[in-house]
Structure formats: structure tokens, C-alpha cells
Amino acid sequence: MDPNKNPLGLYSIVAGMVIIALGVYIGFDRPPIDAVQIGFRGVGMEQVNNPRTVARAAPLHVAPPPIDPVEPSGTLSSEVYQNVQVLGDLDADEFTRLMTAITEWVSPEQGCAYCHAEGEELSSDSLYTKVVARRMLQMTQHINNDWHSHVGPVGVTCYTCHRGQPVPANIWFEDRGPPSVRGMAGYRAGQNVASAAAVSASLPTDPFSPFLLGDQNIRVIATSALPEGTPSQDIKATEWTYSLMMHMSDGLGVNCTYCHNSRSFFVWEASTPARVTAWHGIRLARDLNVAYLDPLRDTYPANRLGPHGDAPKANCATCHVGLAKPLNGVSMVKDYTGLGTPAAVPATQ
Numbered sequence: 433m434d435p436n437k438n439p440l441g442l443y444s445i446v447a448g449m450v451i452i453a454l455g456v457y458i459g460f461d462r463p464p465i466d467a468v469q470i471g472f473r474g475v476g477m478e479q480v481n482n483p484r485t486v487a488r489a490a491p492l493h494v495a496p497p498p499i500d501p502v503e504p505s506g507t508l509s510s511e512v513y514q515n516v517q518v519l520g521d522l523d524a525d526e527f528t529r530l531m532t533a534i535t536e537w538v539s540p541e542q543g544c545a546y547c548h549a550e551g552e553e554l555s556s557d558s559l560y561t562k563v564v565a566r567r568m569l570q571m572t573q574h575i576n577n578d579w580h581s582h583v584g585p586v587g588v589t590c591y592t593c594h595r596g597q598p599v600p601a602n603i604w605f606e607d608r609g610p611p612s613v614r615g616m617a618g619y620r621a622g623q624n625v626a627s628a629a630a631v632s633a634s635l636p637t638d639p640f641s642p643f644l645l646g647d648q649n650i651r652v653i654a655t656s657a658l659p660e661g662t663p664s665q666d667i668k669a670t671e672w673t674y675s676l677m678m679h680m681s682d683g684l685g686v687n688c689t690y691c692h693n694s695r696s697f698f699v700w701e702a703s704t705p706a707r708v709t710a711w712h713g714i715r716l717a718r719d720l721n722v723a724y725l726d727p728l729r730d731t732y733p734a735n736r737l738g739p740h741g742d743a744p745k746a747n748c749a750t751c752h753v754g755l756a757k758p759l760n761g762v763s764m765v766k767d768y769t770g771l772g773t774p775a776a777v778p779a780t781q
Contacts, residue, residue, distance in 0.1 A: 470704070476694040479687055492595065495759040496536065498767035502529050515555035518569045522770045530770045534565075537591035539598050546598060560731050561598075567731075569771070571724040575716070576765055576772025582712040587765030587774030592758050593750050602683070602749035604629065605738025607638040621668065623675075630675045631682045639675035640747050644717045645726065650676065653698045680710065683749030684756045706756075713748065721745045 464483065471477020502525045509527035510520030519527055531544075539546035547562040548554050557563055568590065576587040593600040609625055623630070627637035642648035652670040681688060691707035693699060700707070729743035737743060751758050765771050 470689065471694065477689050479690060481685070489754060492753060493755050493758075493760050495762040495764050496591065498764070499529055499533050499536075501767075502526060513554060515557070518566055518573075519770050526770065530768055533768060534590050537589065537596065538565075538594045540596055542598065560733060563731050564728060567724060567728060571720060573772040574724075575720070576774050579712070579716050579719075580775035582709060582716045583774065585775045586757070586761055586763045587772065588751065588758070589764045589768060589771055591764060593746070595753065599736075599744070600746075600750055602747065602753060603744040604640050604747050605744065606641055606740045606742045608740065609637050623671065629679055631678045633675070633678055635675035635678060636672045637675075639672055639679055640745070642672055643676050643714065644747055645721050645745065647718065648672070650714070680748050683747065683754065684752045685754040686756050690756065717746055717748065717750075 466481045466483050466486075468479045468481075469477065470479055504523045505525040507524045508520060509522050509524045510516045512524040513527070516527070519530065522530070535544055535546075547559055547565050549556055549558050552558060572588060572590065575583055593602075595601065607627070607629065609620060609622055612620055622636045622638065624634055625637060626632055627635075629639060630637055643650060648669075650673050652673050677688070681690075684690070688697070689704075691704055691710050693702040693704070696702055725745045726743050729737060729741065732743055763774065765774050
């Protein structure tokens with residue numbers, strides 16, 4: 433081809449090559465890469481990490497030190513303050529200590545005024561943020577008291593998700609994808625568009641609604657070879673499952689083999705213990721979304737709702753923020769008894 437006769441074609445080729453080169457550069461981790469073997473040699477059971485990515489994210493995973501303990505006042509917070517609906521049985525001084533910590537965890541820049549309207553009594557519920565915060569306290573207590581199967585002795589606090597921000601960085605809304613033309617040619621089947629939820633894979637863009645809000649079965653392989661057994665899912669349902677798995681892998685910063693055995697992803701007996709923890713985690717997220725988060729849609733102002741009017745909800749990344757053990761497994765709740773009781777640590781540990 434003569435570039436003098438068709439310069440536009442040459443420019444298009446050069447631009448295409450640059451785009452491909454950038455895609456390769458951005459899409460792949462350059463060495464050195466850390467690989468840690470977690471299974472028998474030669475079976476592909478390992479976890480792979482980019483040490484540069486880990487180093488950049490390290491400050492995000494440092495738990496803040498606890499506020500100094502206070503001597504009990506001997507008076508309940510409900511006897512000192514009005515309209516204390518959740519922490520009324522907490523000592524008044526410990527109540528103040530916990531409120532100070534929550535302010536640092538959630539609204540360090542806005543301060544107390546983020547939930548308490550200036551010029552009004554502290555008991556006022558005029559700000560929606562206070563009503564939401566009350567429900568979030570109940571949710572946190574529920575997690576620490578009733579979901580030991582997932583959070584174990586570590587538990588959670590407001591900081592686990594918020595990390596110093598009024599709105600956690602990792603929340604989700606219903607995603608119906610971009611509008612498309614009518615007819616077969618315009619039907620995307622909920623996928624084939626860029627989606628952070630599916631980690632830019634050609635998979636359904638909203639794996640959260642069916643699994644973390646609904647109770648769609650997560651299975652891609654039948655339990656028997658014949659129709660009489662548990663039927664396998666169709667290809668579409670399988671793609672939805674893989675989309676959720678992609679999110680979980682990205683949200684925890686792990687490979688598939690963190691939970692699954694490389695020789696058979698299906699077999700539970702050969703899976704790692706983390707798979708059981710993840711099983712409970714999926715159901716924990718579903719419980720929180722159904723019982724606590726989605727019902728708050730009428731409490732939020734319109735600007736806090738999703739494009740389709742739903743409330744912000746939680747997924748795996750909301751707490752984990754790219755790490756298998758949030759905050760590197762450091763327990764903060766043990767220093768704030770008002771947030772619930774984490775599981776007891778066995779004496780052998």
C-alpha cells in the first residue's frame with residue numbers, strides 16, 4: 433500500500449497498533465509477580481499477587497488505632513440522652529466514645545453535623561443520614577452477633593466498609609445495561625458491554641441482583657449424569673454465576689483456587705476451607721441487602737438512589753476492598769463492645 437495514496441489507512445493501522453499495544457500493557461501485570469503455592473506441587477494451586485499493586489493499596493488496609501478506653505460513668509446512655517434507640521443500654525461515657533469513633537470512621541471531614549443537624553437537638557431525626565446510621569448500627573450488631581460463620585472472631589465495624597468516607601467506595605445498584613435498539617440485533621442478554629462488576633469480561637453486567645438480592649441458585653454443574661438428578665444450569669445462568677465469581681475474585685484480590693480445587697471446581701470435599709466461608713459470605717450479603725439496605729430506599733433522597741430508584745447495596749468488595757481478609761484480619765470490634773459480640777477465639781489459637 434502506498435501511504436501517499438492512502439494516508440488515512442496508514443494512520444488507522446498505526447492507531448490500531450498503538451491501541452493493541454496499550455491494551456497489552458495495561459491488561460497484563462509485568463514481572464516480577466509473587467506466586468504462593470497453597471496446594472500440592474504441580475496442580476496449579478497457588479495465589480498470584482502483583483507486589484507493586486499490593487504496596488500501593490497497603491495504606492487502605494491499615495486499621496486505625498482504637499480511642500483510649502474510658503472509665504464507666506455508671507449511667508446508661510438512654511438516661512442521659514433522648515431518642516437513643518439502639519445503644520441505650522451502653523454506658524453514657526462509652527456511648528460518647530463510640531460516637532466519636534464512628535465520626536472518625538465515617539465522616540471525619542463533616543464531623544457530627546453529618547448526622548446531627550446544626551442548631552437542633554441531638555435527639556432530632558431530621559437528617560436522613562441519622563436514620564440510616566441507626567439502621568447501620570443495627571446491621572453491624574447483627575453481623576457480629578449472628579454471622580460468626582463468615583466474620584468469625586474478627587467481626588466488623590463501620591470502618592470496615594466506610595474507610596473514612598460517608599459513602600463506602602464499593603456499593604452497587606441495579607444495572608440494566610445501556611439502552612439498545614428493539615429486536616434480536618439489539619438484544620445483549622444483559623452482557624457484552626464494559627462492566628466493572630464483571631471485571632470487564634463479556635459476562636452479565638449485574639451479577640448481584642440475582643444472587644445478592646435474589647436467591648438464584650449458584651450452580652453450573654449437575655450432580656448426576658442423568659436428568660433425574662439436579663439439573664445443570666443453562667449457559668445463560670452459568671454466565672451469571674461466572675460473573676459473580678469474577679467479582680468475588682477481584683473483590684478479594686485472589687485467584688479462583690483460593691476457594692476451589694484446580695482439579696475439580698465442583699467438588700466440595702477437595703475445596704479449600706475458604707470456600708465454606710465464601711458460601712456463608714454470599715448469604716450474609718444477601719441477608720444484609722434484603723433486610724437492611726434495600727428497604728432504606730424510601731429514606732434516601734433521590735440523589736442517593738440508583739438509576740432505577742433502588743438503594744445502595746453491599747457486595748463482597750464493600751467489606752473486603754480487594755483483600756481476602758479485610759484490614760488484614762485486624763479486629764476492631766473487640767475495642768467497641770456496643771457494636772456486637774464477635775465469635776470467641778478458640779483457646780488453641
